[in-house]
Amino acid sequence: MVLPDPRRSRAVLVGVDDYEHLTPLPGVALGVDRLADLLRDPTVWGLPRDNVTVLRGEVSAGRILKEVRNAGEAATETLLVYFGGHGLRECRSKELYLALADADKDHLTIGTLRYAALRDMVRHEEFPARRRMMFLDCCYSGLATSMGGGSAAVLERYDLANLLVEQGAGEGDPGEGDDTDFGGYVMTSASGTEKSYTPAGSYPLFTGALIEALQKGIPGAGPTLSVHGVWRHVLKQRIGSTPQYKALNTQAEEPWVRNRAVDARPAVPPRRVLPAEPDPAPSPDARSDELKFTTVKGGGYRIGAVKGQMEGVIAKVEDPRLGWQAVSPHFRTVPGRWFWGWDRAEVDAHIEERRAEPTEFVDALRLLLARQGVTVLPDGGPLIGQLPSRYAKKGAVTFTKTDLCLKSSAARMSIPYSELQSVALTTSQRSYASGVPGPEGQWPDNNVAFITHVIHGHRSLEFREDSPTPVRRALRAFLPAMADLRGRHPEWFRMDP
Template sequence: MIADPQLSVAIIAGTYRQDAESDFRDLPAVRNNVAKLGRHLRDPEVWGLPAGRCHERLQPRRDELLELVSDAAASARDTLVFYFAGHGFIHPRTEDLYLALAGARRDRGFGTKAVRFKDLQAALQEPSVEVRHKVIILDCCFAAAAFGDEMGVEDVDHKLRTRGSCLLVSSDADRTSKAPEGAEYTAYTGELIATLEQGVAGGGELLTLQTIHEHVEERLIAARMPRPRMLGVDVGGAICIARNRAPADRAVPPQPAAPTAETPLDEALSRVLAEKLTPSRRIQLGHALSWKLLPDYQPHPGERLMALIDDSWPTSRATFLAFTTRALILRSRGLSGAVTSVLSLADLRRAELRLRQRNPVGNAVLSYLQTAGTRRAQRVDRVNGLDVVVDDRPYRVPDSTLGPRATEDLIAEIRAAVLHHGHG
């Protein structure tokens, strides 16, 4: 379901011109970014935000921008979108991400000529804020520094503390974004605008943020541009603020449900799951399980749910591990609640599986028990968890009914099938 435009608010902001005191260059394309993106969000064929609920701000002052964000967050009830384009930079001592405003410098003026990302977060977390979903889009250098210290999912969940949030960024924590000289738009926003204008073939009637991100990522990588990042806290990737404008005749038709229509990869995935899993109260296995088992996930056309390992009790699905014909879905507990991560099969191709060891205190206790020769020590494993690491970013696998080693073996077999047959 698309977010209700009458109950949503968007802030589209950017800094395109710097003064003589600044050591940043002008970014003329940002002016076009803001105007075009705002126009699309107001377009009824895309989202249909009322003009009074779509605020465009060029060259904003720090206090003005923070006040606008605070007021918008308090007035929105469905979805709040915050977009910023311009220069981003890292404080040399605190390593916090700052968004550069007019007159910003890298050596001073952090409190007046720039906005600290943490201050924006504070505005989004005020007690008066009751909005369901928050979408943050940063098109600036070092934007992924907003993810937190180690770019870990749990770190971000702890920092954002926002159920149903989604953070989209144009570059990694140590990369600069691209704004080609003479281009109409910056590289990232240009592809975002193109996606809203042209739609995504096979993306369904509505475009989730996950679909938009994957499409933009694919186009940027093909153009040898920096890889964008996305982090959806809880079900953030399923937030929808756009209709798909791709013509129906260009859409990829849904795959038939009949087993005979399976691709070699589908067959290989089904075979691995059937060999490694035994159906039980906690483990559901089938050719095409009902999507009602994952009500917050919006599947792609033709995508099938093949297995669900529910680790919650009794059936709340607070944590689970799910396998589809397109993705691995992980829902684990973070520091401030459950976190859902969707890893595509393409992500699994370059993933590394990493077993987590118990902390030093736990290891010391185990060593003592083993030294004492207790029978219990022989049954205790020093491994207490599993991460799937993609592009140096760890995604926590829930504490599966299978145990971390068996889960590692299962995901490794799935990854091997993907590498052998391709990922579609």
């Protein structure tokens, strides 16, 4: 798997180091500046300089929310938000407040930013980013995971408690009807009952452990690091508190940044022999003379499949007209967790390095759709009704070579790709009762309908579905991807391609 595209990602880093009524934290300013440098470093992630916003000193709550809003509207891949400073808690409601320069610990509504307000901004449903990350380094930051105190090992299992996707749900109440399309992460420096620590003249301990993971890498962790992997590493450091982690709609080891320690790793990982069953790990001599990737246990590509099919995959990615036929995963994976294969991220990166940039709009459209899991018809074909020749179809959405075509139960709409910038998309959900009412007039079932409105000029189409697919998710992924393509190749959209 490849890293999130840094050109389509944004980061907002907030470090409040000087306080009027609270203890100053000079190490916070050092930490936020170093984090910004590392996120911009091509050997870590490579965010463009303008894609990283750093806020320090006497920044206001309104300024923070505006910068997060701006970053959220611009990011189509990943939105990252970091806060370092003092954290205050309201004991009765167990609500977290992020302390700003003029915070008053006796009056929490003065000089603070409610975490709930920041969370709601990050999780805004109209933001196109497919991944949202939050890192909090402050006292009581674990309140952001809605679990209060407790061990991190226990918290990790309650994925639905992630407050990136809840609105006020507490423990045992994971929220009803949540249908977020993005993947979310929250990592905090402490539990909801613990303080965080900042030594004099140094980074805050949690931020320092995070910086160390990015700066030095994690030996033996593979060529890339995930948020979950970084959290596991930070959890082992002695920082005086228990870092917390939450995730939703994500794979546990989805790559985030490059691992700088990859060169210090042995060519073949140490073999762990289990007495209960034999270890089928291949010897180093079993590697191909031409293809050399790290051998991993569980989830890797079948080595034989990579050797036998790599030439064909490379031939496709090097041809702009055929590149859409070769989209990860490229090969079959090994079954179970005890069998060895080649590291998928390394193999995928090897293939992506050779992918040719499409030179024609049709080829770019094929690749864009294939990456979203939409089945593309190589030669097109007729479609019954008034819609143009079919190019690819996903439920009520049809993609042709020139238009985005929609068909609801009541009407149809055809939108040229050159006019997609004027399309508005709104989504909502409604609860409704179904079934046969009981003797006391109660309805036995309570269901949720997903409502999607597509507005183009004076026309509007409404889709009512019992699940957020296919119209809602198809369009919320397709429209930002096409906007990104338009930004890179505006010449393709000056007229109908």
